[in-house]
Amino acid sequence: MRRVHVAGPASRSDLANYTGLNRSTVGDLVAELTARGLVHERAGLRGAPGRPSPIVMANPNGITVLAVEIFTDSLAAAVIGLGGRVLARARLERPRDGSSPEATVARLAGICRTLLDGRADQPPIHAIGVAVAGVVRRTDGSLVVGPNLGWRDVSLADLIRTSLGLEVPVFTANDADLATLAEHLRGAGIGCDDFVCLWGEVGVGAGIIAGGRPLSGRSGFAGEVGHLPLSPAGRLCHCGARGCWETEVGEDALLRRAGRAGSGGPLAVDLILAMADAGDPDAISAIESSGRWLAIGLATVIHTLNPERIALGGFFASILPHARDALIRALGELAIEPLAVATIVPARLGADGPLIGAAELAFEHWLDDPASVPLIDRPAWSSAADRRGATKEVDATRLAI
Amino acid sequence: MRRVHVAGPASRSDLANYTGLNRSTVGDLVAELTARGLVHERAGLRGAPGRPSPIVMANPNGITVLAVEIFTDSLAAAVIGLGGRVLARARLERPRDGSSPEATVARLAGICRTLLDGRADQPPIHAIGVAVAGVVRRTDGSLVVGPNLGWRDVSLADLIRTSLGLEVPVFTANDADLATLAEHLRGAGIGCDDFVCLWGEVGVGAGIIAGGRPLSGRSGFAGEVGHLPLSPAGRLCHCGARGCWETEVGEDALLRRAGRAGSGGPLAVDLILAMADAGDPDAISAIESSGRWLAIGLATVIHTLNPERIALGGFFASILPHARDALIRALGELAIEPLAVATIVPARLGADGPLIGAAELAFEHWLDDPASVPLIDRPAWSSAADRRGATKEVDATRLAI
DNA sequence: GACGATTGTGGGGAGCAGCAACAAACCCGG
DNA sequence: CCGGGTTTGTTGCTGCTCCCCACAATCGTC
Numbered sequence: 001m002r003r004v005h006v007a008g009p010a011s012r013s014d015l016a017n018y019t020g021l022n023r024s025t026v027g028d029l030v031a032e033l034t035a036r037g038l039v040h041e042r043a044g045l046r047g048a049p050g051r052p053s054p055i056v057m058a059n060p061n062g063i064t065v066l067a068v069e070i071f072t073d074s075l076a077a078a079v080i081g082l083g084g085r086v087l088a089r090a091r092l093e094r095p096r097d098g099s100s101p102e103a104t105v106a107r108l109a110g111i112c113r114t115l116l117d118g119r120a121d122q123p124p125i126h127a128i129g130v131a132v133a134g135v136v137r138r139t140d141g142s143l144v145v146g147p148n149l150g151w152r153d154v155s156l157a158d159l160i161r162t163s164l165g166l167e168v169p170v171f172t173a174n175d176a177d178l179a180t181l182a183e184h185l186r187g188a189g190i191g192c193d194d195f196v197c198l199w200g201e202v203g204v205g206a207g208i209i210a211g212g213r214p215l216s217g218r219s220g221f222a223g224e225v226g227h228l229p230l231s232p233a234g235r236l237c238h239c240g241a242r243g244c245w246e247t248e249v250g251e252d253a254l255l256r257r258a259g260r261a262g263s264g265g266p267l268a269v270d271l272i273l274a275m276a277d278a279g280d281p282d283a284i285s286a287i288e289s290s291g292r293w294l295a296i297g298l299a300t301v302i303h304t305l306n307p308e309r310i311a312l313g314g315f316f317a318s319i320l321p322h323a324r325d326a327l328i329r330a331l332g333e334l335a336i337e338p339l340a341v342a343t344i345v346p347a348r349l350g351a352d353g354p355l356i357g358a359a360e361l362a363f364e365h366w367l368d369d370p371a372s373v374p375l376i377d378r379p380a381w382s383s384a385a386d387r388r389g390a391t392k393e394v395d396a397t398r399l400a401i
Numbered sequence: 402m403r404r405v406h407v408a409g410p411a412s413r414s415d416l417a418n419y420t421g422l423n424r425s426t427v428g429d430l431v432a433e434l435t436a437r438g439l440v441h442e443r444a445g446l447r448g449a450p451g452r453p454s455p456i457v458m459a460n461p462n463g464i465t466v467l468a469v470e471i472f473t474d475s476l477a478a479a480v481i482g483l484g485g486r487v488l489a490r491a492r493l494e495r496p497r498d499g500s501s502p503e504a505t506v507a508r509l510a511g512i513c514r515t516l517l518d519g520r521a522d523q524p525p526i527h528a529i530g531v532a533v534a535g536v537v538r539r540t541d542g543s544l545v546v547g548p549n550l551g552w553r554d555v556s557l558a559d560l561i562r563t564s565l566g567l568e569v570p571v572f573t574a575n576d577a578d579l580a581t582l583a584e585h586l587r588g589a590g591i592g593c594d595d596f597v598c599l600w601g602e603v604g605v606g607a608g609i610i611a612g613g614r615p616l617s618g619r620s621g622f623a624g625e626v627g628h629l630p631l632s633p634a635g636r637l638c639h640c641g642a643r644g645c646w647e648t649e650v651g652e653d654a655l656l657r658r659a660g661r662a663g664s665g666g667p668l669a670v671d672l673i674l675a676m677a678d679a680g681d682p683d684a685i686s687a688i689e690s691s692g693r694w695l696a697i698g699l700a701t702v703i704h705t706l707n708p709e710r711i712a713l714g715g716f717f718a719s720i721l722p723h724a725r726d727a728l729i730r731a732l733g734e735l736a737i738e739p740l741a742v743a744t745i746v747p748a749r750l751g752a753d754g755p756l757i758g759a760a761e762l763a764f765e766h767w768l769d770d771p772a773s774v775p776l777i778d779r780p781a782w783s784s785a786a787d788r789r790g791a792t793k794e795v796d797a798t799r800l801a802i
Numbered sequence: 803g804a805c806g807a808t809t810g811t812g813g814g815g816a817g818c819a820g821c822a823a824c825a826a827a828c829c830c831g832g
Numbered sequence: 833c834c835g836g837g838t839t840t841g842t843t844g845c846t847g848c849t850c851c852c853c854a855c856a857a858t859c860g861t862c
Contacts, residue, residue, distance in 0.1 A: 013840065022820050027841065050839025051827040194619040206705075210618075215611050217707025218595040219742070224704045229697050229735045230631065241735050296630050303625045304607075304705050306618025334630045334642050341620070414809060426850050428810060451808025452858040803862100810857075818849085826841075832834090 002367040005033075006083060006360075007185065009057035011044055030056055036373045038062040038082060058083030063373065065362035066116070066125045067355040068108055068160070069175065070132040072096060072148040072202075075104065077112045078352075079119060080359035084186055086352070088115045101143075101154045109163040126366065128164075129358030130156060130172040131179070138220050141172035147239075148203065171361045176223060178357025179313065179349070180207020181214055185360060187348040188311040196307040197347060198225070198298070200316040204246045208305065226250075230296055248293040251315050257286035269315060276322050284322065291323030295330030302335055302342050313347035320346050403768040406434075407484060407761075408586065410458035412445055431457055437774045439463040439483060459484030464774065466763035467517070467526045468756040469509055469561070470576065471533045473497060473549040473603075476505065478513045479753075480520060481760035485587055487753070489516045502555045510564040528766065529565075530759030531557060531573040532580070539621050542573040548640075549604065572762045577624060579758025580714065580750070581608020582615060586761060588749040589712040597708040598748060599626070599699070601717040605647045611706065627651075631697055649694040652716050658687035670716060677723050685723065692724030696731030703736055703743050714748035721747050 004010050004018055016026045033039045040059050044052035060081030069076040073096065078089040090111040094104070116125065134146025143154040157170035180189070180197035189195040193212040199205050204226035208215040215222050226246035227239055234243030247253060251269060255261055258272045259282060275283035298310060312320050320327075327344065349356060366373055405411050405419055417427045434440045441460050445453035461482030470477040474497065479490040491512040495505070517526065535547025544555040558571035581590070581598035590596040594613040600606050605627035609616040616623050627647035628640055635644030648654060652670060656662055659673045660683060676684035699711060713721050721728075728745065750757060767774055 011840095016840095023841065024821085024843080025819050028819090044840095046828065048839080049829045049837075051825095051841070053840060208705075210611055210616050211614060213612060215616075215706070217611075218709040219707060221707040221737075222705065224707070224737060227704050227737055228701050230633075230701075232632065232697070239737055296633070300629050300631075300701055301705065303628050304609075304623065304702065305616070306620060306622040306625070308619040336622075336625065336628055336640055412809095417809095423851055424810065425812080425852085428812095429850090445809095447859065449808080450806080450858095450860045452810065452856095454809060805862085806860090808857100808859080811855080813854095814852085816849105816851080819847090821844105821846080823844095824842080826839100828837105828839080830835105830837085832836105 002033075002038075002370055005039060005056070005058040006363065006367065007190075008083075009042075009055050011053035011055050013053040015056065033370060036062070036370065038370060038373060060085040060087060061123060063126045063363065063366050064119075064123065065359050066112060066128045066164075066166075067358040067362065068112065068128065068130050069354045069358065070104065070108065070130070070149070070156075071175065071354075072133055075108050075111065076351075076355055077108065077115055078355045078359070079115050079125070080356065082363065084356060084359070086356075088118060089352075089355075090115055091351075098150050101151055101156070101159060104149075105156075105159050105163050108160070112164055125166060125168055127168050127362035128160060128166070128170045129178075129360070129362035130160060130170060131175040131354035131358040132156060132172060133175050135220055136172050136174050138216060141170065143172070144219075169362075169365065171358075171364070173358070173361055174205075174207075174220060175354045176205040177207045177214060177216060177220075178361060179347075179353030180209065180223075180357070181360055182349055182353045182355075182357035183207075183311055183313070183347055184209045186356060187353065188345050189309060192309045194306065194308045195311070196301055196305060196309075197311045197313055198301075198316060199313045199347075200249060200251070201314045202251050204250055204297075206301065208307075210305065225297060225301065228297055228300055230293075230300065245293070245297045249290055249297065249316075253293070254286055254290050254315075254319070257289050258283050266315070269318060273318060273322065287319050287322045288326035290319060291326035292330045294323065295327045295334060298327070298342075298344070299331060299334035302331075307342050309343050309345060311345050311347045313353065317346040320344075403434075403439075403771055406440060406457065406459040407764065407768065408591075409484075410443075410456050412454035412456050414454040416457065434771060437463070437771065439771060439774060461486040461488065462524060464527045464764065464767050465520075465524065466760050467513060467529045467565075467567075468759040468763065469513065469529065469531050470755045470759065471505065471509065471531070471550070471557075472576065472755075473534055476509045476512065477752075477756060478509065478516055479756045479760070480516050480526070481757065483764065485757060485760070487757075489519060490753075490756075491516055492752075499551050502552055502557070502560060505550075506557075506560050506564050509561070513565055526567060526569055528569050528763035529561060529567065529571045530579075530761070530763035531561060531571060532576040532755035532759040533557060533573060534576050537573050537575050537621055539617060542571065544573070545621075570763075570766065572759075572765070574759070574762055575606075575608075575621065576755045576758075577606040578608045578615060578617065578621075579762060580748075580754030581610065581624075581758070582761055583750055583754045583756075583758035584608075584712055584714070584748055585610045587757060588754065589746050590710060593710045595707065595709045596712070597702055597706060597710075598712045598714055599702075599717060600714045601650060601652070602715045603652050605651055605698075607702065609706065609708075626698060626702065629698060629701055631694075631701065646694070646698045650691055650698065650717075654694070655687055655691050655716075655720070658690050659684050667716070670719060674719060674723065688720050688723045689727035691720060692727035693731045695724065696728045696735060699728070699743075699745070700732060700735035703732075708743050710744050710746060712746050712748045714754065718747040718751075721745075 012026055016023050039056050041054040041056055044054050046052050060083055062082045064079055064081045067078045067080050075094050076091040079087045081087050133148055135144045137144050141157045143156050145152050156172050161170050176199045183189045183197050184195050195209040197207045206223040206225045208223050228245040229243055230245045231243035231248055235247045236242055237244035237247050255268055272283045276287055413427055417424050440457050442455045442457055445455050447453050461484055463483045465480055465482045468479045468481050476495050477492040480488045482488050534549055536545045538545050542558045544557050546553050557573050562571050577600045584590045584598050585596055596610040598608045607624040607626045609624050629646040630644055631646045632644035632649055636648045637643055638645035638648050656669055673684045677688055
């Protein structure tokens with residue numbers, strides 16, 4: 001039920017159909033959610049015969065969470081309300097100076113406080129979701145290793161909680177996984193239960209939704225497809241192995257093939273795209289070559305997971321229009337015919353993906369158990385003691401997941 | 402609860418702990434299952450303080466299913482009882498003569514009838530599970546394509562049902578997926594929620610358990626890893642593509658490297674293993690080469706799925722003792738370090754895997770809903786009308802899955 | 803042989819959800 | 833403008849599942 005609320009407004013009878021519950025039960029539940037301030041009801045639209053069914057919609061201010069993102073090149077934060085509405089947002093460039101987790105979180109806390117101060121008259125944040133470029137341990141949400149950040153074994157959740165001085169639960173996960181979750185719920189993967197999202201920047205990673213659920217693997221490393229050994233005689237990868245997929249389809253590979261090695265960054269890629277638009281044969285052939293290598297890795301993913309749809313994000317979304325033909329052609333040669341039904345689409349949420357996914361992660365707990373949201377006699381947040389008690393309980397259940 | 406019954410005997414208090422249910426509730430449920438003849442209770446073992454807890458164990462004759470297997474080289478059938486007990490079994494060589502589905506099923510029906518006749522005094526079969534070497538459509542259980550059988554679009558379930566004249570539901574699935582399910586429940590993958598089983602014979606395929614559930618993909622093709630494009634400059638595969646993994650790690654590749662191309666079959670492989678045992682350097686190097694290629698594909702699987710454990714079955718299990726060192730060494734070079742935690746083990750169930758998995762598939766329906774098993778006033782099977790009615794209902798729910 | 807520990811048993815009750823009948827609100831046709 | 837048909841919300845009742853609690857049974861141990 002809560003799920004439907006996070007997937008858009010719906011009439012009561014739609015909800016009854018969707019959940020398979022009785023009209024009476026739906027009515028009771030909606031009443032309870034209204035009492036807790038989680039949903040609004042609006043007069044239903046007429047036009048059909050029969051009594052009009054009220055439209056139930058999520059109340060963005062019913063639950064609000066803080067979503068933050070720690071990337072190699074940027075920090076970002078947003079306040080996101082129920083229903084996925086972005087209520088406030090801020091982004092900051094981050095120099096690649098190998099700064100410590102503490103310093104980075106301090107800067108992050110700065111923008112967060114700015115966002116929160118702008119909402120001082122609104123109900124406070126219910127939870128914090130963190131998207132970080134690295135591997136996160138599922139059991140306690142700590143960062144095991146963030147290769148591009150140069151961090152290792154950081155207890156990010158505690159760091160952020162204390163740095164912000166907020167006594168709310170903090171949920172942490174990998175950025176690609178969260179962006180994939182976001183695309184699955186509100187982007188290119190809506191309604192698709194076997195979905196893969198491939199993210200390409202300097203490195204390459206994927207997020208996987210299998211059977212409607214995120215697939216994280218034993219320790220959260222699933223989807224590290226950047227290091228598939230696809231090119232046995234290929235170049236040395238920074239991971240130490242030879243011929244990783246990343247060395248053939250990453251940004252650097254495209255720049256190299258276009259004769260612009262060394263000049264990193266999205267601007268260089270944009271230049272090559274512009275050249276290809278103008279008909280430059282070297283640029284076009286470089287992009288097509290990336291497309292063919294993309295197909296080789298995608299064939300691997302398709303044969304292993306048989307997804308219904310694959311979304312390409314980041315740098316891959318940019319080159320997709322130019323690389324599509326070469327990619328599809330190569331896929332047709334590599335994939336067993338009936339498997340090739342996976343459709344390739346660009347990601348839709350762009351740079352907001354990880355933030356929206358982090359928010360979704362933070363919402364999860366309340367969506368699982370909306371009864372834990374206090375009743376409408378709101379100023380519950382005026383009592384610090386109550387809040388702390390509630391937080392503790394939540395933390396315990398989180399650890400038990 | 403039923404799940405625990407199929408995973409071995411357990412005391413009542415164990416069940417209460419495992420399910421989180423109350424002692425009273427467990428008592429009620431066990432009583433109901435006993436009334437339906439699904440479980441027995443035996444005096445609990447003493448030795449601990451406190452009142453001894455009765456041991457609950459599955460009753461093999463409570464539900465019995467017929468499991469059949471249609472392979473390229475062999476046909477097999479078994480009668481399997483609740484708890485996974487094999488009550489009767491038969492296997493038959495199948496010539497690779499491209500015989501039709503009808504002829505094959507007729508031969509299969511022969512051995513099935515022999516098995517069933519030997520149990521004429523026992524309660525009849527409750528369901529049929531079919532393991533077939535090919536791709537099966539999940540919605541209706543028909544065979545989409547069986548490349549090695551040379552079949553296409555065969556409605557196997559109906560064929561088998563009419564051929565045997567039994568009005569029971571028939572469940573069909575891919576052989577590798579079922580063998581993996583079997584290994585997960587009762588073999589090398591017990592208690593492992595992120596598990597991959599790699600089957601090598603002439604072709605190569607994998608079954609995947611992700612997050613405790615079978616991963617079949619959009620249309621059941623997941624795990625077709627034999628055709629991963631890992632060797633761009635490699636040999637032509639019978640699938641039409643170039644450099645499929647299969648061409649480097651299949652039986653034929655080993656025979657080729659050992660200088661015995663053409664002489665197919667498990668006997669040829671055994672010969673090479675014997676030569677390696679005797680210290681023959683060519684045989685050893687051929688096996689090690691297979692081990693290295695195995696590692697390349699496994700690295701792909703590991704980076705994509707991050708399994709906790711990988712079981713090698715069929716031909717791979719045979720060469721594992723000799724190939725292990727080369728495999729582990731190559732994996733160490735290819736895999737990002739923390740990922741390499743996946744342990745590689747041989748499959749445990751051997752040739753029975755697909756049959757046991759097929760039985761598990763057939764049990765599934767009753768395990769989901771034990772209440773649908775008639776009460777102990779058994780001779781319910783004396784009324785053909787009742788049986789047919791029940792079957793129809795079951796079929797409807799199966800289609801709705 | 804008494805005591806503590808552990809577990810099965812039975813009655814009462816809370817919570818969730820379905821069912822059926824009724825009321826409300828809409829469209830449409832006369 | 834009004835009644836029929838249709839769809840949907842509302843209300844009271846019922847049934848099911850499972851928890852809680854008190855009690856009895858059975859063990860090891862002192």
